[in-house]
Structures are given as C-alpha cells and as structure tokens.
Amino acid sequence: MQDVEQQLKQYFGYDTFLPGQREVIEQVLSGRDAFALMPTGAGKSLIYQFSGLLLPGITIVISPLIALMQDQVDRLQANGIAATFINSSLSSGERQQRERAIREGRVKLVYVAPERLLTQTFLSFLDEIQEYVGLALLAIDEAHCVSEWGHDFRPEYRQLGRLRVRYPHVPAMALTATATERVRDDILAQLRLNDPYIHVASFNRPNLYYEVRQKHQGSYRELLQLLREQNDSPIIIYCQSRKSVDTLTDDLCRDGIRALPYHAGLSAEERTQNQDSFIHDNVSVLVATIAFGMGIAKPDVRAVIHYDMPKSLEGYYQESGRAGRDSQPAQCILFFQYGDRVKFEFIVAQKEDATEQLKARQQIQHVVNYSEGIGCRRRALLAYFGETLEGENCGNCDNCIRPMIFEDRTIDAQKFLSCVSRTNQRFGMKYIIDILRGANTQKIRQLGHDQLTTYGIGKDVSAEEWGRLCRALLQQGLLSESQDGYPVLKLNRLSMEILRRQREVEVAAPIERPKQDSLSPQAISLLPEEQGLFQHLRELRKQIADENGVPPYVIFPDKSLQLMARQRPQNETQFAAIPGVGSRKLEAFYYPFTYAIRDYCENHNMGLGLDVSFSEATQKAQGESTSRRKSSQSTHHETLDLYNQGMSVEEIARTRNLSQSTIIRHLATMIENGEVIDITPLLQPGHREDIANVFQQVGMDALKPAKELLGDNYSYEELHIVRAMLRNS
Template sequence: MAYKVNLTESLKRYFGFDKFKGDQEAIISNVLAGRDTFVLMPTGGGKSLCYQLPSLLMDGTAIVISPLIALMKNQVDVISNLCGTDGVAHYLNSSLNKAAIDQVKNDIRAGHTKLLYVAPESLTKEDNVDFLKTVKISFYAIDEAHCISEWGHDFRPEYRRIRPIINGIGKAPVIALTATATDKVRTDIKKNLGMPDAQEFKSSFNRPNLYYEVRPKTNAVDKDIIKFIKQHSGKSGIIYCLSRKKVEELAAILRANEIKAAAYHAGLDSSTRSQTQDDFLMEKIDVIVATIAFGMGIDKPDVRFVIHYDIPKSLEGYYQETGRAGRDGGEGLCITFYSHKDLQKLDKFMEGKPVAEQDIGRQLLQETSAYAETSVCRRKMLLHYFGEVYDVENCGNCDNCRHPKEKIQAEKQLLIALNAIAAIKENFRSDYVIDFITGRETEEILAHKHHTLELFGSGEDEDESIWSPLIRQALIAGYIKKDVENYGLIKITSEGKKFIKKVKPFMIVKDKEFNEDEDFVLEHDGGTSALDPMLNSMLRDLRKKVSKKMGRPPYVIFQDVSLEQMATDYPVTLDELKNIQGVGEGKIKQPYAKQFVDLIKRYCDENDIVRQADLRVRTVAKKSVLKVSIIQSIDRQIALDDIANAKGIEFEDLLDEVEAIVYSGTKLNIDYFLEEVMDEDHVDDIYDYFRNSETDDLETAIDELGEDCSEDEIRLVRIKFISEMAN
C-alpha cells in the first residue's frame, strides 16, 4: 500500500524542520511505497528520521532492530516528546521487568505504538516472536546494519539471524541503515538480509568540517593529550582507547589534571554508563574516555574533538568514531596516535581465532596502517576506501594537506608494478605483489613457483620504501583496483592497461616515517616547537662535560628527551626538574642535577626569558603503587617473570616499568635474576657494548649484537647498566 501525504508538512508537524536533508525525502518516499531500502549515510546525516517519520505515517508498528540498548530509551523519549503521546514509541529489551513488558504489549495491541525498538537478542526470544506474529508490522528497520557483515568493523553474529526471524514473524518491507560500509560490506548486508533488489541511497562520505591528523605515539602521549584538551578548554570531546584498563587509567589522569572527564566501557554497570552519558549530554562532563562501546547513535551535535589513543582495528571503525565530531557542521578535530607497536599488539590478539577471521582482521589492519602512514590527503584516502572519488588536490583540512610532502616521479615504478601484477595473473594481494617485485623468496612465492618468472625481482633496484605508497596511490588514481568479492586481490583497470601501452607522467608522495622516540610538534594549532635551540645546545655541552668527568656515556646522565624538555619548560629548581620526563628522585640526588638547573636559571636571567607556567601532568596513585610494588619485589629478589604474573601484566610491560624506574634515577639490582637466566659471559658482552656505545637505542643494540642476543636479554642488561652507571 502506497501512502500519499505531504512529506514536508509532516516533517514540520512532527519534527519542526522546514526541509529535508540530502536524500531523506526520497528514502522516506521509497519506504512509504513499500519497497526495500538500503541507506548509507554518514553520522550526522539524519538516518533516524528516515525510519521515524514513515513509522508515524503508516498503519501498524515499525520494528527497529538496534544493538544499542543503552540508547533505546533516549530514542523513545525523543519520539514521545515530539508527538506528545505516551506509548507512541517503546523498546523491548533485557532491561524491562514483566510488568513493563506487559505494558508495551498492551500499547501495541491497542494500536498506540508506531515504533518498537528491539535488540537482536530480544527478537530471538520465542515469547516475543509469538507476540509479534499477532501484530501488523508496517516495516522492519535494521539500524547499524554493518553489524551483519564479518567485513564490518563491529560484526555481531546475532545479526546474521535477523532475516530468518523476520520471515517467521511476517513479511514487510525492510530498510537497512548504516553510517559506514565499503562495497564489500554493502554486498554482504543486502545478501544476508535477502534484499538484493533494494534501492540504494548513498550519501557522500565527505565531512569537510572534520580535520584529520595522525601523530606518532610517544612516551609523552598522556601529556600531549592534556595539552591539547587544555588548549580547547570547555569543549566536548571523546577519547577512544582499545582496552578498558587504559580507559580507566587515562580518565583518572585527566581528572587529576583538573579536566572534567569520565570513563565509559561495557564493564561498567548500566546505571553508571547511563549516568555518564547523561552527564556528557548535559555538559557536566567535558571529556569521555571510552572503548568503542560509547557513541553509537549518540545525539550530541557539538563534540569538538575525537582522539584515538590507540589506532582502531579498521578504517570503518575509525570513520564512524571520528564522525561523532562536529555533527552540527562546526569544528571537529580528529587526532589519532599511531605506533607500530600497537599494530603488532592488535595483530597478536588475532592468534587463536578462526583462520578466516584472522585473514579478515589482518586485511582491515593493513588498510588502517596504510591510512596512518600515508602522506597523501587523508580525506582522499578515506573517501576512496568507501568507494567515493575525491578530485580535490588539497583538502586544506588534514595534516598531510597542510604540510604537503614533495612529490616524486614514479611512472617507471608504476609500469614495473602493473607488469608484475599481470605476470602473476592478477590473483594476489598487495603484500604478495610487493614481495614479487622486490624479489623476496617467501614460502608463498616459492609454492606458486613465481620466483621462476622473468619479472620476479624486477623492482629490486628501486628504493624498497616506494612500493607500498605507490600501490596505494595507484589504487586512488584508478590504475588498479581491489576485487570486492575476493577482498584484497589486486586487478588492473582499463586505465592501467592503457598506461602499460602508453606511459604517462605519474607522481606520488612517499609515506611518513614514524619515529616514536621524538617529540611531536602540535600541527593543528599552527604552533611551532617551543624548544629553545640555544639552551638545548648548552645543556648538551654540560652533559658532555659531566659524562667525561664521570667516565659514563652522555645518555646515562640525562636522555635527549629530558634535555629537550628542559629546553622547553625551563626548570630552575630541583623540584621543577622532577617534572621533567625521565627525571626521578634518584636523578635529583645526583650532584650534577643542580648544575643543570643553575645553568637554566642563569640562561633565563641573562636572556630575560619569561617562563610560561609549567603544564604538570599529575599521575594517579595507582601507577605509583605499581612502581613501589615492583621495587619492593626486586629488593626481595623475586624473579621478574613471577612479578609480571603476580601483577597480571606481560613480561615486556614489566620491563617497560623497570626501565622507567631506573631511567628516572632509582637504583635496582637485578643480578639475582640475570644469574638465573643468562650466561655470565653473555651479560659481560652486552654490558661492554653499552659501556662503549654512544647510544642506548634498543634497535641499534639489536643490530650491533647480532642474532646471539634476544631483545629481552639486551633490555635486561641495559637495565643493569643504567642502574649501575647512571644512578
């Protein structure tokens, strides 16, 4: 049955708006006509209205299937307030008692209820299915439809059962809605929902008001975040972390630094989560630190920044989470901290999962790391991922466009890549293509006997770092494509075939090099480094004199990062020096500590330096407790691996903590443990290396010491060396 109504009048009557946004009117008309509908609309585009308005205009009750139990009440309250009628919208989920469920069913039977929100788990309950069979259903709306697809960023197995269940309840049109889906995911959703002929409405993914930036994740990431939030004081923001533990820790650190922040994750009870969400909406809290459990469907238009403390598992997740910024069209700053180490952790988490799931997860991670490392316009890269062409050369609102890298000629390399893809029959992914081009005899290449082909190693004379960005930029330029059905297989397009016949100019920019040990300049605010180069040079000279006098390498006196922070913050007392990264009580007690603050004080006096008030990142007690506990355990000569087990942390994380302790100036004796796990000569060799080396850099040590020493062994002896020589 088609409904003839004046949609603009209905929009004004129910929602108070004078006109529709984008495709809203066409989508609603399609639903009213009783046709299956697929809606791909970015966050802030007004997806909810696409099913809310037709539900109010049609006979019967619309079933909205949504995973967002915490937000159903919010949606129901909104609709009830708009209509001024109790019972016009309800939700049915595990939070209701029997009396409340009976009330919902009575309102539906009486014809009062136009919208019923149901969690997929509630939909599977036999009682609910039996009841809904007796109800006139106007249509089914599947919200967050990407949850159906294993290729989506938030796959939920229960979503796979939706189609058989709604078939059992009764036939009615279906509208599937999502804010983020690649071609592969869209195909998967339509196939699984049995709606291959659904009319598609795809809005542009471009959010011009959002600024995208990726920063290296240094040891000072907490301080960087606090600086950033203080620079945007009073503005609303969300910080995403992958682990609940990190969410709790970071929220506590922000509160200790007088930032109104709260934690939000699925491990908290529902009343706490609900209160936190309300406090954020009512602006009693400025910043939410959350896992991805927070934000789906949240109706707060003025979130001004979204920070990713950890790189997300997929670009779809990243896009949806950043999309919660600037929904009102105003400022939206999206800052992501990226570290190779985090990527390795995410990869490790996949071990033990089914092979197919690992394969999907790793491919999604590759896309995310490619986005993080690229020097190409981030907007162009994101839109290409979602199948949208963005022809603008410089978007002007991402870090790469504001600080463009020099382009290099790459037509010769593109021709090598295209010929290589053709030689292996367009049947492999980009990492395999790169292995083939660079002549790596991997197990897979040997198994396919591709090392015998004439073009194997055809690009081995080129700079190896060019191939990843070249393939990604050839994808964006349309010379190659990824097969949607066989995700990741590289195919040559008609444009690519033309290029092989007639080469034309092709320019690319090389990827960024992420050095996680260096300080980062705040790009978005147009700031430049506050480091004082003259003072930094003087501090280095003093360190050299002290190291020569003490017969120890300079880095055991103070690390570079400590000197650089001194040359930025100008500490002129020993108390102030304690706030410098890598300076603890042990360092303060060293006789040379006063020489450094005296030098800084003289320099400030002589050059009329007006010092800015220090931003002091206060840590929370829990971290100090852990450090004290580790020191006490080592004093009692408990094996380090036993300490790690007792604290519930990985051995590598324990070494991080122990290194931080000794680099801050506290002396620890781990000889008892070294005697148990390492050969004495082995310890002496590594110790001598550090005694004679000009750097304590781990990667350099691993290269120098060769295959005889493991990374853990080098780190353990380095701890012994720093403890004895520096403290």
C-alpha cells in the same frame, strides 16, 4: 506526500529534507523495501521515523543497544511522537503497560533488540499487532551487524531474514552508516529484501577535520593542551586497553580535566552511570575502549581522539564518525606510533585460524598506510569504501592544509636496503634497524650479523627515524613486506634500482602539524556578546534537560541555540523559524527561551529580533502565527482549567501527556500574564520567602545559581512559580 514539508516542520522542526531522505521515504511509503547507506549525521534515523509516522500501523525498529533505543525514544517523545521501547531495562509491570499501549494502537514506533524480537513470545506479540493494529514497517538499524565481514557482527542479526518470510507484505528497510561493498551485498542477501530501493550516499563528511600526530613522550602534554582549549566541549578519547583507559583518565583528572572511564572491566552500573554523565554534559571527556560508542547518538561531540592505534580503518571511520553528528565542525585526531602495530601483531598471532590472522593483518596494514600517508586523509578513507574524492585537496585534513616538504633520503635508503639484502631478506624492520644502529644483542652475535659491513653504519640516525624511512619505502612500493606469519622485509624491482643508484628516494620531512586553535562548535559565526548569550542559553537548556531527565541535546541542538543567540527571536513566528523548533517544542519552550533572551539582552544592551528574514517570515506567515498563538494560549488555558478543577500537577501531566515541568511552565506563564492562581499546593511552607530572598541576591536571569544556593530541598518547579510571581508584582 502531500504537505510533507509541513509535517516535517511540525514534528521535527526542519523546513527541508537532507539529501536522499525524501527519495527513500517516498519509496517506503509506496510499499517498497529499501536499503540506505548514509554516513553518520546524514539523517538515517529520520527516514524510518518519518516513514513510520506517516504509514498506518506500527513501525518496529530493530536496534542493537539499549542506550540507542533510549536516546531515540527520548528525542521522539520530545517532538510529540508516540514512541517506546521494549527491552531488559523494564520491569515486568512496565513491559506489560507498554505492550498494552502498543496493542491499543497508542504507539507509532516500537524499538526492540534482535535477541528479544526473535523469541517465540515476541513473534506472537507481533502477530497480534499485525492482526489488530497493523504492522507499518520493519526497520533494521545498524544493519552492518548482519554481516560477518562487518566490524560489529552480531549473530542474531543474521536471523532477521525470517521476518520477511513471516510478514511478506510488510515493507522492510535496512540502514547503516558503514559498509564496504562486500558487507552491503551480505546485508541484502541475509535480510531477504525484495527488490529494494538502494540509496548509497557519499561517505564523505566535510565537517570533520582529520589529523594524524606522531605519538611520542610529549604527546600527553599535546593532548592536555587540546582538551584545555575546548571550553568543556564533549570529547571522546579511545584507547586500546582497559589499563590505558584507567591510567589516562587518572592523569587527566589529576590535571583538572573532567573525565570518566568506560570499558568492559567496569560493572554494568558504573558503565551506565559514566555514559549518562557524559551524555548529560556532567563531564566533558569520556576515555574509552571501543566497547563504548555504538549506541551513542550524542550529536555535539566536538572531537574524537584515538590515543592508540585503531584495529581497522572501517572501525576508525565508525568511531571517529561519532564526532560532529550535528554537522557542525569537529575534529578526528589519531596519535600514531608504530609500536602499536607490534602489540596488535602479538594479539593476531594468538588466533588459531590462518584466514582470520591474514584478515586481521590486512586490516592493521590499512591503518598503518593511512597513518603514514602523505596524501589527503579523506581521500584515503573514502577509497577504502570504494569512493573517489573529487579534486586533489579536501581542504580539511592535516596533509591538505600544510604544505608537504620532501627531503632526499637516497643514501639512507641504500644503507637500509643493503642490510636487508645482506641478511638474505629473512627479517623484519626492527631487527634490520638493530643491525644498522649496532645493537649488541645475543641474536645478532649468534647469527654473525655483527660482522656485516652494514653493522653500525646507521648509529647517527635514531631508531624512530629509521622506522619512518622503512615505512615510507613500503608505502611508496620501494620495498615489500611478506605477510606470511611474521612480517619479513623483501626486496623488489624498485629496491634494486635504488641499490644500483638508478632511482632517488624522497621522503616527507617531519614538520609541525597545523594547530587548530579550538574544537569550538561555532559553525555559525557569533560576535562576543552573542557568544555570551549562547552560553547563557546552554545553561538554560541544561537546567531544563535536568528537570526532564533527558540529555541537553534532546531539548535543542547547539545550532538552534546559536541561531537564537544571533537572531534573538521574541515572537512565536520568529521562534518557530529556528531550525529544530517543531510544534511541540514551540509549545514547551517558547516562553523560557524568549524570556531568557530578552532578560540577557536588556542586561547587556543588545537588540532583539535583528534578522531581516524574520520580518519577511512574519509577513508571509501571519495567518499561521495567529493560529499557533491561539493554539498556545489554548493549551495554557487548558492546563489552568484543570488546575482550577483541583487536579494536581502530576495528574494534569498524565492527562495531557506532557511532562510535569511543562505543566509548571504553563502555570508560571499564566501567573506572569496576570492570572490569579492558588500557589499553596505548588510550594513548601516558607519556601516562597526563601526563594525570593535568594533571587534578590543572584538575580532571576537563570535559575541554576539560585538553586545551587538553596540546595536540594528546593525544586526548580518552585523557583519557576516564585519567579513568575515576582515578575508580575
């Protein structure tokens, strides 16, 4: 792995690996199979992408969803890495064109779904690749789909073990973010990995804040307040049903929140449009059932809010883990009400298989225990996956941040347990509460329970409070609950101690949860004027992303823009030092971003290149900077030479394997540098004057205001060219 850090920076823009990445990559490059269990945001994708980049031949990535393939291919191509996908979204001509490029060895990574991969036609295609180009690596992403015990089981994944028989000498790698020990063992067995190197990282994601809020009539107002505080940060809200999704989306839109729905009841076209709008930051909130999310790698989601109870703790970890994939602070908030359990119990009761019923009830109970827990949320989540959190306090969940206050509820507990005893331990929580509160129901009258001494003795306590007490008793082991069919309350040894007044009962008092003022992405502390520059750069990023037809985070993540706002780079060495800036992005985006920084700083009286580390980097990397500058100048001149030879922008982009917007930026840069260029082919008749007039009205700092005034008949490419001419005049 000689010069591996240099290649990491060149292709991905990072100076160092995240924990565990290098070790797995080294094993794969040596030809060994590997299994990597790493939480979301820990860099699983880079492991097989970087390995595939270095290995001779073509890497096949098995991925479950089209959206996931598209996202990763967009990111790889933005970094100058030859990657493609083969799936049902392609026309016959597009598929054949891509297969031809693969056969000719012009592609390094190929994404494909397991359903297509296992067809005889595609297996024959793989045989051709192996013979003429060579298979470098078989990477199975989202490997938990292999296991029937996982939360996203896909039957096709269980057939992938056939690849190890067909290609025994090609290293294979399985990767997942979520797997219990049972699921891990199943993955290794089903995929037939040969003496794999196993890397199991911590499930802990310190940047995520966990909170559970009791759901009540005012919860919608709480949710609305949360969203209004977030300044259009991307947020996912999960609901149980399609109806809940539609109702909540309508309510949010009515109250001024830019929200869209996502569920299986929408057409495929609607789902795709809504998903794309969210990914491209055209809306800030997506309200969804769990049908959404598995193929979404949007890194800058600042919160995942479960407005209804999730079905399992494993599912909750996976869904909430879609927040903060960029390692910046994010929140995971669950609105919990015990009534959601009743809904799930009804659904579970419809299952014919008794084992499936038991498994589903156990999963629900895990969620209830987590939601009602008075201990560290993070500790509870990690314990579910067999991991122990060091220390008593994680410092980043509601139970650890707020001081816990307990109240003596011994007398109420005795009343409750006495009622369970007098009804012969044959009923569930709701019925016991009805008796205590003196409900006049037909069932109570028929069974004569209105004659019990405990009938009506708890009228002064709300049903919600009785429910909270019951769940606390269950959680502390002071009461048991049968799982044979309908959950029935049972007394145990500790229950009897309470009834005999040998044990006291303390229950956590309901108090206000700590309010975090914002789900702001500011992991990096910015001054007010730097925050303004950060927003200015986000607008530029959105504009460039729209021009290139990719999500904004493909251009740069928020962290890169935050560092640009704080450090304000103005030469190539400074810009290249920003995390996320590799060689391709240095070439494509150095000029637009440094121009935007300089113009903003001049207008707001801010200094440039302030970070002292930049001067040190400049001295250390002078030779490298000179080399990059020459390379940058060379690539711009190459574009100009082709243009002067009569080639169109489209032809140059195709010849140089660059986007048309990048070619336009090359030409705009050369115009600003004083080159005389015939711009007639680049502008529609009369557009030059119109654009210049609008620039006089709104300024040239950002193109979006001018574009909005001019309308769809004017392109961003034309705005770039006219702005360059005006700056040079």
